[in-house]
Amino acid sequence: MLWFFTTKMAISSSSTSFMFTLVVFFTTILSFFVISIQQPVLNSLEQDSVYRVLDSVNPNIPWRSLFPEDLCSSPPHGVVCDYFTELSGDNVSSQIETVHITELSFGYVSDYSPNPPCYPNSTLNPLIFTSFKFLRKLFFYKCFNETHVPVPDHIPASFGSRLEELVFIENPSFLGSLGGIIGNYTNLRRLVLTGNGVYGSIPVKVGDLVALEEITLSRNKLSGGFSFSLAKLKNLKILDLSQNFFEGNLPEEMGNLTQLLKLDLSYNIFSGRIPDGYNLLESLEFLDLSFNRFGNFGVPLFLAEMPRLKEVYLSGNLLGGEIPEIWENLGGIVRIGFSRAGLVGKIPASMGLYLKNLCYLGLDNNKLQGSMPEELGVLDSASEINLENNNLSGRVPFSAKFSAQVGEKLKLKGNPDLCVDGKFRIGKNTNGSLRQLKLCKEPDNPNAVLFNAARSPSGLLASSHILMFIGFSVFFA
Numbered sequence: 001m002l003w004f005f006t007t008k009m010a011i012s013s014s015s016t017s018f019m020f021t022l023v024v025f026f027t028t029i030l031s032f033f034v035i036s037i038q039q040p041v042l043n044s045l046e047q048d049s050v051y052r053v054l055d056s057v058n059p060n061i062p063w064r065s066l067f068p069e070d071l072c073s074s075p076p077h078g079v080v081c082d083y084f085t086e087l088s089g090d091n092v093s094s095q096i097e098t099v100h101i102t103e104l105s106f107g108y109v110s111d112y113s114p115n116p117p118c119y120p121n122s123t124l125n126p127l128i129f130t131s132f133k134f135l136r137k138l139f140f141y142k143c144f145n146e147t148h149v150p151v152p153d154h155i156p157a158s159f160g161s162r163l164e165e166l167v168f169i170e171n172p173s174f175l176g177s178l179g180g181i182i183g184n185y186t187n188l189r190r191l192v193l194t195g196n197g198v199y200g201s202i203p204v205k206v207g208d209l210v211a212l213e214e215i216t217l218s219r220n221k222l223s224g225g226f227s228f229s230l231a232k233l234k235n236l237k238i239l240d241l242s243q244n245f246f247e248g249n250l251p252e253e254m255g256n257l258t259q260l261l262k263l264d265l266s267y268n269i270f271s272g273r274i275p276d277g278y279n280l281l282e283s284l285e286f287l288d289l290s291f292n293r294f295g296n297f298g299v300p301l302f303l304a305e306m307p308r309l310k311e312v313y314l315s316g317n318l319l320g321g322e323i324p325e326i327w328e329n330l331g332g333i334v335r336i337g338f339s340r341a342g343l344v345g346k347i348p349a350s351m352g353l354y355l356k357n358l359c360y361l362g363l364d365n366n367k368l369q370g371s372m373p374e375e376l377g378v379l380d381s382a383s384e385i386n387l388e389n390n391n392l393s394g395r396v397p398f399s400a401k402f403s404a405q406v407g408e409k410l411k412l413k414g415n416p417d418l419c420v421d422g423k424f425r426i427g428k429n430t431n432g433s434l435r436q437l438k439l440c441k442e443p444d445n446p447n448a449v450l451f452n453a454a455r456s457p458s459g460l461l462a463s464s465h466i467l468m469f470i471g472f473s474v475f476f477a
Contacts, residue, residue, distance in 0.1 A: 040099045041070040042081065049131035050079060050101060056125040057106045057118055057143065071101075078105035078115035084134065100134035102162075107141030107169075118143035124174075126152070129159045136187075137165040144171040144196075151176025151198060155183040163188055164211075170195040178222065179203040192216045194240075201227045214238040218264070226251045233257065240264040242288065247271065255280040262286040266313065273297045279305040290337060291316035299324055299338070306330070313337035315362065323347065323363075327354040335360040339386070342366065347387075349373035357381050364388040364411065371395070372418075377402045384409035388433075393417035395440050403434060412437060 042050075050071055054063040067074060072081035080103035085095050108117040122143045128135075129152065151174060160183040167190065168174055175197035182191075182203045191206070194216055201224035202217070210232050218240045225248035230236070236257050247269040254263075255277035263284060271293040279302035287306075290313040298321030303312060307329050315337045322345030323338070334357050343366040351361070352375025361376075364386040371394035376385065385406055392415040403410060412418055412433045419440035 039073075040083065040097050042072045042099055042101070046101060046131060047071050049127045050104075053104065053125045053127055054116060056123045057116055058122065060119060061116070072099045076116055077113075078139075079103070080105075080137075082134070101132045102134055103137040103139075104128065104132070104135065105137065105139035105141075107139070107143045109141055115139070115141070120145060121147040122149070123147065124149050124152070129155050133158060134162055135159075136162055137167070138163065139165065139167040140169070140171055140174075141167075142170045144173040146173060149174050151178070151180050153177075153180045155181060157184065159183060160185045161187070165190040165192075167192040168194075168196055172197055174198065178217070178220075182206060185209055187211050190214045190216075193220065194218045196220055198222060200224075204228050207232055209233075210235070212236055216240040217244070218242040220244055222246065225249075230254055230257060234259065236260055238262045241268065243267040245269060249273075250275055252277050254278065257281065258283060260284055264288040265292065266290045268292055270294065274300050276300070276302055278302055281306060283308060285310045287311070288313040289317065290314055293317065294319065296320040296342070298322075299326075299341075299343070301326060304329060307332070309333055311335040314341055315339040316341070318342040320344070323351070323368075325350055327351055330354065331356055333358060334381070337362040338366070339363065340365045343368055346370040347373055347376070347392075349375045352376040352379060355379070360384045362386045363390070364414075366390055368392060372397055380405075382406055384411075386411040387415065388412065389414035391415065391417070394419070396420045396434070396437065408433070410434070 047070070051063050054061070054076070063076070067076055071079060075081065079101065081099050082102040084098050084100060086098050105113075105115045106118055107115055109115060124144070128138065149171070153176075163185045164187050166181070166185070166188060169192065172195065177200040178193070178198045179200060182205055184205070186209070188209050189211055191209070191212060192214065195218075197220070198217070199221040202222065204227060206215070207229035212233055213235050214237060216238060219242070221244065222241070223245040225246065230251060230253050234257075237259050238261060239257070240262065242264045243266070245268065246265070249272040250265070250270055252275045255275060258280060260281055261283055263281070264286065266288040267290070269292065270289070272295055274289065274294055274297070278300070282305065284306050285308050287309065288311070294317040296318055298319055299314065301324055303309065304326035309330055310332055311334060313335075316339070318341065320342040323343055325348055327348070327350045331354055333355055336358065337360070339362045343363070345368065347363065347368055347370070351358075352373055356379070358379050359381050360383065365388065367390065368387070369391040372387070372392055374397040377398040383406060386409075388411045394417070396412065396418060398410070410433055413436050418437050420434050420437045421440055
């Protein structure tokens, strides 16, 4: 028995030694291949350019000592590399694998995107436009806030052939004409410059960037009209030119952007008529044309042909006319803003009937009149209804439950002929808008005189005479 146990232990020990030897063998072979096939490293010139760009963004950080190794092996956040296969010299059949910088993102956004933080006096190093020919994304967030940083007057033709995203957000000291920074970016998908000091008109060459999916140029100092053509931008999904100084009529060709999901032209000086051809924007989910100078042509009827619409804002334009009956196929709308639009007539009951997902309804500061439709009181998703400063009259048809649901966001003041029932028990638990309304009078009872007269003998006799008169009148008729 002891011999068996000893023999088993010896075999087990021998097996373990064999397995260990096997592991060491394969580890050695694997290490040999790893050493033999080394990954390419970033070339020294491109690496030095990254250091210099990082220094221009934030000179207080010792970038070279913190990241002394190959920047594509251990880069700081915001610096991204990728591998490419290139020709080796003049030999067409010989190829080598290389690595290059493809993304540069600066400006701390959040803990989830801890890009290199910007210094208050950050500058835009021109090496960005000469040293990174494989760049796909350039991103600056809140970097140029104090020192005047000029928009480049000219971008080298060699830059941007692979660029897909050009993003400058909240850089108020980034000043200059937009034309200088727009190159021949044939692969550009996102053009985002918002909250900067960019001025002038949109360059004509923007219309040739056929890969564009987003143009967001909001909150700048841009002006002029649609100086670029939209005909080639078939892939455009977002067009946001809000809060600038654009003027003139809207182009009819915008109706051909059938992939468009968001159109925001608010807070400009556009005028004339909103083109009826925009009914072709069947994919549109967000439409904001508010606070322009569109003429007295009424609420556009083409809205009825946008079944995917979720938000529509036309406030601040003197559209005039009544609110049309266009809501039957627009059940997905969650927000409507028609404030200060010169609207007249009644609020259609169909808005409450069909817009079951409506959260916000802004019809304030118009000339609407008549009673409020009871159907608005069954909007279960409503969180704000603003009907202030109109000529609405009659009883507020909302229940106490609905009033509590909307709370202080139920805004009805400025309608002197509106009244509220006593059932709301106006007091601490009633929202402020309802407390400002007068109590409705109890309706007169047309049978009150007849009923009171019947309580006395003389009254009963008078009532009998009245009934006899009515009977004879009917008999001799």
